[in-house]
Amino acid sequence: MSLQVTFLGTSGAVPTTDRNPSGLFVRREGDAMLFDAGEGTQRQMMRFGTGFDVRWVFLSHLHGDHVLGIPGLLQTMDFNERSDPLTIFTPQGTGRSIRNLIYAIGPEPSYGVDVVEVGPGETVVDAGAYDVRTFATEHRTRSVGYALVEADRKGRFDRERAEELGVPVGPKFSALHEGEPVELEDGTVIEPNQVVGPPRPGRTVVYTGDTRPVDSVVEAASGADLLIHDATFAESSDERARETGHSTAREAGEVADRADVERLVLTHISSRYAGDTGILKAEAEAAFDGRVLVARDGDDVDVPYSEKR
Structure with a gap:
């Protein structure tokens, strides 16, 4: 059962020539979903060949670098003669803003678009074999993170x-x-x-969006196979991280270590590290004794089943 994450945009608030604003595409077998949609997301989806058969869009918060790609994406889907409905999940109190953004460029799309407000601690999608849950994050505005959690698999047959x-x-x-x-x-x-062994755990993928390192993220990511965490700054800019509601790479590593995750991916990289992200990787690895990747646009990460867990 395949589970693949494609990084469409990995920059901080200011894009670079190599990094688009935030966007994360996840495909689990036939189900496609999108987490955040910064400006130009639809072009990134074309560039990296993800397809446009997205069922759900999950927004972590409403800063422009996470949502300004929505009008273009919905229009592209319309041009492609989409007929299936689309659901957009957005933090509590932000539904009207998203609807205004959708309709700012013209009439309602020809397919149904449902905007659903969500808060921390909810199961927002129950697909049977997996669900998508929200958890609390700490940013400068209403925000949530999302965890894709698979159900347990059958035990091994002897x-x-x-x-x-x-x-x-x-x-x-x-x-x-x-x-x-x-x-x-x-x-x-x-x-x-x-003749059948105990149930084996499914996989868990956690996406924080923009956040400070907080206990609710550690709890949501406990034992996760993949944690995708805000790592906007290096430790030398830790004061700036606190002021802006972001995390340093070291703080992301500390969260991963406390949560005992299998793999950590750093994203939302400030443009000040456009030339070299090595310091971010090194600082995260100093705090987390596991696999660390500094994501780049177009990176594909396959999430295998963990025999260790």
Whole structure:
């Protein structure tokens, strides 16, 4: 079951020639979703070949570098003769602003657009095999982060043990793996727990948007396979980070370490590091003993199942 993250925009508030404003595309099998949509997001989607079959747009907050791509994106979808409805999730109290942004360039799109306000601690999408949940972040405006959390997978089926117990190869194997007991020809009943291991955790991807390093992010990211965290500044600009409601790379590393995540990706990179992001990676790695990536536009990150967890 594939789960892939494509970074459409990784700059801070000021874009650079190499970095677009914020945008994150996630595809889980057939489901496509977008987290934030800075200016030019639709062009980035064309450039990196993500497709436009997005079901949901999740906005972390309403600063321009996270939302100004919405009018162009919706118009492009209209030109492509989209008919499926689109849902845009936005922090509480910001729905009217998003509707105004959508309609600022003309009439309502030919497909349905639903704007839903959300607060921290909600399950905003329940897709059965996974859900998308909100958590509290700390920025200079109303904001939330999002976590894509998969349901547990079935335990491993022990074929060798099943055959030892006399279970014939065929439908009874499937029944046991689905959690149903089976009866053998001699009347013996085999229970699933005799041949199926404990449930295995699914994957978790956490996106903070812009935020200070806060306990609610640590809690939401606990044990996550991938944490995508604001890392706007290096430690030398920690005062500026506090003033503007952002995090330093080291602070992002500390959050990842406390949450015991598998992998940390730094994003929302200030234009002052356009020439070299090495200091950000080094500072995050000093705080987090795990894999660290400073995201660039166009980076694809596959999220595998973790056998360790």
